[in-house]
Amino acid sequence: MIYAIADLHLSFENPKPMDIFGDNWTRHECKVKENWQKVVKEGDTVLLPGDFSWAMTIKNAYKDFKYLTSLPR
16 A cells, blocks of 8 residues: 655654644654554555654754654555
């Protein structure tokens, strides 16, 4: 299967509260991981077209990349 997801706005290096956008955004990274693991299976392809991280440098995005690579793909 092929899936696409964008605008994850992860921020593990410099945490930014996403719940300012509403209570449904509280712990959004946990919700993403839980649902991703339910749906995406090994061998599937996941397209990430953009805005997966709030980081402005590769160095600051490292933890966000690490989170994403821990998920099935």
